[in-house]
Amino acid sequence: MVSRRTSVASFLIVVLIVWCFLVPTTHAQSTSLYFPATGHHLTDNAGFVSFWQVHNGAQLLGFPITEQLFVDGLAIQYFEYGRLEQYIDAETGATDIQTGAVGVEYAEAMQRIFAAPPPRSTKTTAHVADNGYMVRVPFLSFWEKAGGLAFFGQPISEAIWETTEHGQRRVQYFERGRLEYVPEMAGTADEIAVGSLGKTLALLRGIDIAPVANWRATVYGPPASSAPDIASLDATPTPTPVPPTPVSTAEPTVAPAPTNLVVQPTAAPASAHPTVAPVAATNTSNKLIVINLSQQWLYAYEGDTMVFDAPVATGRDGMNTPTGNYTIYSKIKSQTMRGTDNGVPWVVPDVPDVMYFNGGVALHGTYWHNLFGTGVRPSHGCVNLPLDSAIWLYDWASIGVSVSVSY
Numbered sequence: 001m002v003s004r005r006t007s008v009a010s011f012l013i014v015v016l017i018v019w020c021f022l023v024p025t026t027h028a029q030s031t032s033l034y035f036p037a038t039g040h041h042l043t044d045n046a047g048f049v050s051f052w053q054v055h056n057g058a059q060l061l062g063f064p065i066t067e068q069l070f071v072d073g074l075a076i077q078y079f080e081y082g083r084l085e086q087y088i089d090a091e092t093g094a095t096d097i098q099t100g101a102v103g104v105e106y107a108e109a110m111q112r113i114f115a116a117p118p119p120r121s122t123k124t125t126a127h128v129a130d131n132g133y134m135v136r137v138p139f140l141s142f143w144e145k146a147g148g149l150a151f152f153g154q155p156i157s158e159a160i161w162e163t164t165e166h167g168q169r170r171v172q173y174f175e176r177g178r179l180e181y182v183p184e185m186a187g188t189a190d191e192i193a194v195g196s197l198g199k200t201l202a203l204l205r206g207i208d209i210a211p212v213a214n215w216r217a218t219v220y221g222p223p224a225s226s227a228p229d230i231a232s233l234d235a236t237p238t239p240t241p242v243p244p245t246p247v248s249t250a251e252p253t254v255a256p257a258p259t260n261l262v263v264q265p266t267a268a269p270a271s272a273h274p275t276v277a278p279v280a281a282t283n284t285s286n287k288l289i290v291i292n293l294s295q296q297w298l299y300a301y302e303g304d305t306m307v308f309d310a311p312v313a314t315g316r317d318g319m320n321t322p323t324g325n326y327t328i329y330s331k332i333k334s335q336t337m338r339g340t341d342n343g344v345p346w347v348v349p350d351v352p353d354v355m356y357f358n359g360g361v362a363l364h365g366t367y368w369h370n371l372f373g374t375g376v377r378p379s380h381g382c383v384n385l386p387l388d389s390a391i392w393l394y395d396w397a398s399i400g401v402s403v404s405v406s407y
Contacts, residue, residue, distance in 0.1 A: 032217035036224045038080070039211020040064040046075035048084050051097045060146055060177075061099075063221060065199050065209045076100065078202045078209070081194040082177050099151055099176045102197040107156065107173060109204050110327070114157035114173065129154040139172050139179045142192040152176050163322050163381055164195065165360030171195065203330045204399075287396070289328075289363075289403045291383055293321060296373050298363075298383070300396060308396065310389035311373025313366070315381040322358060322381070326403045330356040331394065352387065353394035357403040365390030 031044040042049050042064045052061060062080025069076050074086040074095070083100030107114070117132030126136040127148070133155040135143050143152055153175025162171045170181040178195035185191040202209050211224070288301040293314055300308040315321040332354040338347045352365040366372075366384035378384070385393065 033220040034214040034217040035063040035221050036214070036219060037222050038063045038065050038209075039224065040067055040209075041212070041215070041217050042077070042220075043068065043217075046086050046095075047097050048075070048077055051084060055147065055151065058221075060151065060194055062194070062196070062198065065202060066207060067212065069207075078207065079198045080196050082198045083201070099153075101153065101175050102201055103153070103156060103173045103175050103177050106178070106197045106201055109201065110329070112173075114160070117158060127155075131156070133158055135172070138170075138181050139192060142179060143174070152179075163359045163361050167360070167380065168319065200329065287398075287401045289393070289397060289401060291321070291403065291405045292407070293323070293405065294407045296375055296377070298385070298389075298393075300393065308389075308392060310385060310393070313369070313371045313374070313379060313384040314377050315379050316377045319380045320377075321379070321383060321405060322361065323405045323407065324358070326357040326405070328355050328357050328363075328397055328399050328401050328403060331399060332356075333394070353385075353390035355394060355397060363390070363393065363403075365394075 031049050033042045033049060034040075035042065040063070042052060044050055046068065048068065051057070055061070057079075061082045061084070064077055064079050066078040069078075074088070076083060076085045082102050085098055085100045086095050087098055088095055106112075117134065126134040126140060127143070128134050131154060135155050136159065139159065146152060155172060155174050157173040159170055159172045159181075161168060164171065164180060166180075166182075172179050178197055180193045180195050182191050182193050199209070286303045290299040290301065291297075291312060291314070292299070296312055296314065298310050298312045299306055333352070335351050335354050336347065336349045337351050348368065352367075354362050354364040356362040361381045361383075363383045363385060365387045367387060369378060369384070370386075371378060372384065372386050
């Protein structure tokens with residue numbers, strides 16, 4: 001009898017021990033999320049799920065675009081709009097979580113130099129940072145509610161006009177992000193959006209953002225899109241684009257350059273929105289792409305030798321292709337582009353040989369018109385190329401190659 005009681009007691013002890021081990025595992029699993037839209041997990045191994053949920057992560061950080069990574073033994077993770085990082089408190093030695101300085105890092109990577117802050121006013125209702133920049137309407141309220149200094153850090157620019165992947169917008173850069181004013185959403189909770197600097201930085205640094213399979217974490221958010229969710233600055237002039245015709249992949253014949261070629265950017269004609277021309281970016285090779293807006297022509301150089309040229313079609317009045325010196329920061333072989341034109345939605349499937357060099361402004365092949373070099377400028381800011389020319393340029397130019405746009 002005693003032996004039987006001992007066996008029962010032993011069995012209960014074993015069950016209790018197993019239960020104790022299982023409970024933490026079950027708890028950890030319940031705090032792990034999987035985002036099918038981006039194909040990545042968010043866990044609480046470093047406390048990132050809790051931080052993301054408490055700080056309105058869907059709006060302020062977006063969805064994760066990488067798995068959790070480690071730098072110097074501390075966890076980091078990239079999101080569409082920013083980055084989360086573990087850090088060690090200098091006073092207590094404890095680890096905590098903060099947002100990464102993606103605004104500063106993006107500006108440095110793109111060689112952006114912002115204008116000096118304006119003189120301070122003693123009557124201003126704005127937040128005046130230690131560096132003299134001010135956070136004012138329309139960004140002030142959103143910045144304060146999001147956590148202000150603790151979440152986005154100090155401003156590193158004034159509010160400026162910039163060409164983004166969604167078109168011309170008024171934006172302001174902060175240490176840890178970029179805020180964008182969305183005029184079509186004025187008066188709603190969505191009139192301020194957070195720019196996608198987290199994703200752009202990850203692409204610039206060659207970080208793998210390819211989706212991974214869900215390991216049974218809780219599914220969060222919408223399903224994966226069948227087409228890239230990137231709004232182009234181009235609009236198709238017809239409701240249904242004409243399918244591309246087969247083209248030769250042979251290298252195009254190089255034509256002599258016009259004698260009036262202008263390489264250095266000059267002042268552009270006035271447009272509907274002011275533009276800010278960034279300083280020249282450092283080239284990673286001796287290659288240079290020159291786009292002359294007056295001639296509607298593109299030239300490719302290796303050192304001082306022109307190796308290729310082609311006609312182009314650029315941005316229409318009010319959405320002029322921005323002048324300045326840039327670098328190619330992302331390449332996509334084929335992409336479905338979508339957006340709106342005067343409130344009318346449009347979709348252009350299978351846009352080939354896309355190379356982004358300034359926000360949402362890209363060089364790419366174009367099959368829906370043949371207006372290259374004619375002086376007609378039909379795009380919303382992108383540089384349209386004939387299909388065979390786009391193939392050659394895409395194969396020739398790597399990420400980091402300089403692009404100079406001038407009149």
